[in-house]
Amino acid sequence: MADMADARQNYQALRTHIKETATLGSVSALLGWDQETQMPPRAAETRSNQFSLLARMHERQTSPKLGEMLSAVESSELIQDPFSDAAAIAREVRRSYNRATKLPATLVEEIAKTSVLAHQSWAEARKASAFKTFEPWLSKTVELQRQVADCIGHSGQRYDALLDEYEPGETTARVGEVLRNLRQPLVDLVGRISTSGKVAPVEIFDRRYPRDAQEKLAREASAAIGFDLSAGRLDVSVHPFCTDLGPGDVRITTRYDESDFSSAFFGVLHETGHALYEQGFLPEHGGTPLAAAVSLGIHESQSRMWENLVGRSSAFWRYFYPKAQAAFPDALKDVAADRFLFAINDIRPSLIRTESDEATYNLHVLLRFEIETALLSGDLSVADLPGAWNEKMKMYLGVAPPDDARGCLQDVHWSHGAIGYFPTYTLGNLYSAQFFEQATKDIPDLDGQLSRGQFEPLIQWLRQNIHEHGQRYRANELVQRITGGPLKPDALLNHLKRKAAEYYGV
């Protein structure tokens, strides 16, 4: 009895502690949002002082007191039910506490220093398309990440420890299997599309789409699919993002290009998907893992669903195309709906991941996953990276990078030491397709609803099945609960095959 009271007291103290940490984090997030959208240029040094002061206060995340509270909760009956509030909170706090305390300060410092210099070197190397410049820095980065994995701990597979940062509890073996099963069917499908002789009329995007009309339409779409603008904002930044500044304050950004309608519009749908997830957490869990995303992959599943599964569907545009034509009378008046649809569903192999389409994107990711696991294990040496990259590009996408800038130097991630991040993009696509397939079964006439602009049933389905649980379930548990089976490539492949048949006749 006394022990239980003690455990409860520790649990309350733990909750208070992590909520305060979350509040401090939300203040940092506001500084970050302001820096990207509002801050005058000469404030850069001041902003960096503010960040580092808050970071020092964040040391509370590694405090021994937190460790004690956590142990007390973990050794109590409070966590008997693994899906209880206390169990989920203890599990996730333990995970981040371990990650924060297991790395020696010297290693953290070395990584921070290296990351700045490696990033500089990468930027120069990309500019000159000279991989050799970046090579020593990438070697050092890989070596430091091996040390990180060893400090955090793993059962033989170092990549597990890195992946866990972005996909808690996920393993290289499980992710590898799903991606391997996706590979050949997708390579075949993309190959058939490439040789179909049909080409999407993407030239319609080269017309002029006035900025104000773009913003108005994007806002309308974002609000229509459920973004609550009384608890959020849409602004402009160089790199679009979504940030959670605490309960009631989720902000997204985009950028407008007057000669390309699609980048801002689908970008806003994408960020709105992220925002709906953040706005869908339950207020009573604010500041705890029960009001946080399961993983980057699950987060990405929410953005990709609205961007691709809904946003590129003919149902959505039956409702929205008249609005788009009204918004851009000059650019779209002579474009029939089916031509527009084909244009936004263009699939074609290309060199750059961030510019690639819904289907080929996954092959870009697959290649990176295979390369980074091999780099980490030592099966591939850093010096051989460009060759391996170009070979896989040819094999999976049928295109050959003319230089490293458009090849293995195109992404910023590795220069920051982010190894294990890339697979979350394709996991997002896989989750989104498998979830959407289930939603189509659970919601009567979903297609008809979308075509009438009735988004509420899908939003409710996402809230009840995903958003409201926060981190109560890990990704694999969530997928099992919702779809009755583990993650498989089938739903995504079926979705892409349907599109290939519809637009390319293959």
Next chain:
Amino acid sequence: MADMADARQNYQALRTHIKETATLGSVSALLGWDQETQMPPRAAETRSNQFSLLARMHERQTSPKLGEMLSAVESSELIQDPFSDAAAIAREVRRSYNRATKLPATLVEEIAKTSVLAHQSWAEARKASAFKTFEPWLSKTVELQRQVADCIGHSGQRYDALLDEYEPGETTARVGEVLRNLRQPLVDLVGRISTSGKVAPVEIFDRRYPRDAQEKLAREASAAIGFDLSAGRLDVSVHPFCTDLGPGDVRITTRYDESDFSSAFFGVLHETGHALYEQGFLPEHGGTPLAAAVSLGIHESQSRMWENLVGRSSAFWRYFYPKAQAAFPDALKDVAADRFLFAINDIRPSLIRTESDEATYNLHVLLRFEIETALLSGDLSVADLPGAWNEKMKMYLGVAPPDDARGCLQDVHWSHGAIGYFPTYTLGNLYSAQFFEQATKDIPDLDGQLSRGQFEPLIQWLRQNIHEHGQRYRANELVQRITGGPLKPDALLNHLKRKAAEYYGV
């Protein structure tokens, strides 16, 4: 030798400590700015949690460690020269440390609670124009402020201790004397204007001034008089303000009313004056009292100078009126420059302080100063406030409030416990006139320069004489240094008399 090294070490530690406190303050300031200009409404509770977390971290302001560092510096040779960096820093940190530590926590809490309830009661009382509702809360507020004064300490005059919060080192006796000497000449002048038979053509402001054109013109004026927009911003908020978010980041706000050109334009000149002061501090002193305003009165002198002394002058408009006419061709095409000038220099007694003009404003402040000193000393009972207010309005301005809403309930200040704040407004006017008179002597052909849009010499004069010193000198020392004498009402009276002669022929 050892002592001196010890003192230097303590001085460095003190500097580090107060700079960190300033950085924390600048983070709070950003939360405040965002709340007024960007924050979605549903984030209110989150924002309040963020504020209170930062406020708890602010407890460092009262830490015994700070007290020890401070004592070590104070007992060292470092402060021998009273105008040295160390002496000025020690003096101002001591002042705020004392103010922060001398009040018992129970009193601080009582004031915080009372202030919320008193503010609510004031808002209701003003709405119903029923002073009786507010009376008990004002009594309690006055009583609590008496306790504050006693805790902080004073030599007989409690008002001194309150005034010191806003005008460090200033005394009731000194301020009272200057205001008393201002009163009768100003009452006479306003009386002569009222009976002159001349009325300014303010109806020209009732036309339509499109918002975008207003913003463009206000930005142009703000930049022209020196606001560095690469180290600041201009945004929109309900109540205009200027906030310093740390070195390189000073932000001002305004609001636009399409049926009144003057409120936003002069508002922006006003806030730009504040911003120029903040932007004029020396970067090497950032986060210390050497990069902070001397007092609210000195701060206000900077805003009032640009708003009134420069902004309503015929010289300024010789340069700027063609731009205004180009910005508002419909509203101003048939308005000659001299008619426009008379309209922006309108002087007439009115009931509401915030809507009053450059001259009568000071009589509104005088009345409040006399009443709040009398309330604090007990010479006036709270119950007798409405009567005293109305009598003074009649005596000084010749107008009688028809109700308390437009009388003694019009201002928010007392409900927040801010007694001692009002005089800083008129001190600002007095300082600005006396400084400007000196600038006119020091800068050859200042009037001609302003009429050609050459603002740099005046900006430089302000930087060198006022901005760059931060709090090195107290207000009275600064006035003495710059103008060779103490603060007097003469410069302001002469300025207003010249205007009265020019526009009203009296």
